[in-house]
Amino acid sequence: MSKRVVVIGGGWSGAAAAHAAYMAGADSVVLVERTDYLLGTGLVGGIMRNNGRFTAAEEMIAMGGGLMFEICDEVSIHKNFDFPGHKHASLYDVTAIEPAVNKALVEEGIEVKLIHRVTKINISDGSINSIHMENGTVIEGDVFIDTTGTVGPQKNCTRYGSGCVMCIVRCPTFGPRTSISGLAGAVDRNGFRKDGEIGVMSGSCKLSKDSLSPELSRKLSETGIVMVPFPEKTAEKMYSKLGAKACQQYALPEYADNIILLDTGQAKMMTSYVDLDDLRTIPGFEQARYEDPYSGSLGNSIRYLDVTTRDNTMKVECDVDNLYCGGEKAGLLVGHTEAIVTGTLAGHNAVRQLAGRAPIEIPHDLATGDAISHVRSEMDKPGGMSQKYTFSGSVFFERMKERNRYTTDIDLIQKRVESTGLNDVFSRSVV
Numbered sequence: 001m002s003k004r005v006v007v008i009g010g011g012w013s014g015a016a017a018a019h020a021a022y023m024a025g026a027d028s029v030v031l032v033e034r035t036d037y038l039l040g041t042g043l044v045g046g047i048m049r050n051n052g053r054f055t056a057a058e059e060m061i062a063m064g065g066g067l068m069f070e071i072c073d074e075v076s077i078h079k080n081f082d083f084p085g086h087k088h089a090s091l092y093d094v095t096a097i098e099p100a101v102n103k104a105l106v107e108e109g110i111e112v113k114l115i116h117r118v119t120k121i122n123i124s125d126g127s128i129n130s131i132h133m134e135n136g137t138v139i140e141g142d143v144f145i146d147t148t149g150t151v152g153p154q155k156n157c158t159r160y161g162s163g164c165v166m167c168i169v170r171c172p173t174f175g176p177r178t179s180i181s182g183l184a185g186a187v188d189r190n191g192f193r194k195d196g197e198i199g200v201m202s203g204s205c206k207l208s209k210d211s212l213s214p215e216l217s218r219k220l221s222e223t224g225i226v227m228v229p230f231p232e233k234t235a236e237k238m239y240s241k242l243g244a245k246a247c248q249q250y251a252l253p254e255y256a257d258n259i260i261l262l263d264t265g266q267a268k269m270m271t272s273y274v275d276l277d278d279l280r281t282i283p284g285f286e287q288a289r290y291e292d293p294y295s296g297s298l299g300n301s302i303r304y305l306d307v308t309t310r311d312n313t314m315k316v317e318c319d320v321d322n323l324y325c326g327g328e329k330a331g332l333l334v335g336h337t338e339a340i341v342t343g344t345l346a347g348h349n350a351v352r353q354l355a356g357r358a359p360i361e362i363p364h365d366l367a368t369g370d371a372i373s374h375v376r377s378e379m380d381k382p383g384g385m386s387q388k389y390t391f392s393g394s395v396f397f398e399r400m401k402e403r404n405r406y407t408t409d410i411d412l413i414q415k416r417v418e419s420t421g422l423n424d425v426f427s428r429s430v431v
């Protein structure tokens with residue numbers, strides 16, 4: 001009888017999980033997404049391969065889980081460039097990326113179901129056997145993967161942020177995020193800011209490139225980066241925002257003293273929000289206009305709510321025996337690369353379970369495996385839910401450097417992966 005993997009949430013982790021399940025030999029894979037696009041918060045991000053993310057991406061490529069990185073590389077507008085605190089970054093085109101990923105998944109035969117918001121699950125004999133959509137559709141499956149992320153719904157942005165700021169997640173139109181792990185009885189936890197406030201504010205906005213002066217816009221397109229000092233009074237306000245950001249790798253003085261714009265096709269502004277009146281006093285920004293979130297004058301989306309509990313194979317720790325997780329849902333790891341890593345492992349292990357084979361862990365000798373296990377154990381410590389982790393900076397990048405895991409030497413990365421025996425593991429069928 002044909003066995004089906006059902007992935008719920010089409011962000012980077014869900015896309016990677018669906019692809020990994022296909023590669024591992026699942027008979028059928030369905031990817032269910034509540035909005036009309038794949039990629040979730042990845043629709044407004046774009047920064048890849050900065051600092052330790054380079055190492056993580058190359059480890060995944062050596063393990064056979066490289067497709068998502070290859071697609072990002074293909075649609076990157078700027079490659080191998082530096083910006084404050086970050087080296088050898090690339091920036092994907094935020095408009096081109098979603099159709100490219102969608103096409104790749106559909107060509108593999110993965111059923112991509114957009115505008116399908118899961119609201120209920122059905123459990124029998126300790127296993128989930130179906131998910132139920134708001135639109136009345138029911139999808140049955142054998143193993144399920146929760147990649148629903150941690151952003152929204154509106155009530156959380158109102159309670160812990162500045163209200164709905166009309167971000168790319170578009171809760172008012174497509175309905176709230178639903179925690180599948182929560183429905184399955186797992187203990188979901190919230191992340192905290194440094195000041196103890198619940199949730200974490202997203203750390204960048206998008207300005208329309210056309211709304212910048214022609215000189216600024218041209219410079220941004222040519223060089224990938226524009227840095228303009230904030231007036232002193234605005235910089236003071238910007239300092240107070242650094243600790244609230246999800247992306248602690250950008251909580252550096254340069255990001256409070258200056259407006260830093262990166263070219264992702266639009267102008268990615270590396271701060272949570274700036275009052276439009278303040279912004280428009282700066283030469284070149286007189287006509288600035290927000291593309292995401294629309295209310296970027298006031299605040300940004302709130303994330304890291306309902307993070308679930310899981311083991312190092314990405315299996316959710318709860319009463320059901322067939323639920324895996326990936327991405328932000330799986331812990332306080334921030335970023336597209338991080339979501340692709342955990343989503344890939346979840347998709348692969350889901351098929352191993354179907355095939356009656358033991359799940360794998362990525363060993364902690366590799367940066368990717370260390371991130372998965374380290375973040376899990378750190379979250380259980382007192383105060384652990386207020387830290388954020390990423391390969392690209394802050395505490396985890398320091399750990400990578402201390403343990404000699406950060407390198408841009410691709411041959412060395414391949415040798416390290418080979419020494420674990422996991423080379424090409426994600427590209428081989430396990431059934």
Ligand SMILES: Cc1cc2nc3c(=O)[nH]c(=O)nc-3n(C[C@H](O)[C@H](O)[C@H](O)COP(=O)(O)OP(=O)(O)OC[C@H]3O[C@@H](n4cnc5c(N)ncnc54)[C@H](O)[C@@H]3O)c2cc1C
Pocket residue numbers: 008009010011012013014032033034035038039040041042044045046047048116117118119147148149150151176177178179202203204205301326327328329333334335336337339
């Ligand atoms: C403004 C912003 C800028 C960022 N910039 C960068 C960057 O430049 N580089 C970087 O590496 N990282 C960046 N990040 C972080 C990065 O986007 C995330 O950490 C990562 O992409 C999370 O992926 P995910 O798949 O875990 O979750 P999400 O992207 O949140 O995806 C979850 C998906 O699940 C869907 N979903 C939720 N509930 C349901 C349901 N009930 N039924 C069906 N579908 C559901 C959602 O609609 C969504 O598409 C940025 C984040 C934001 C918000």
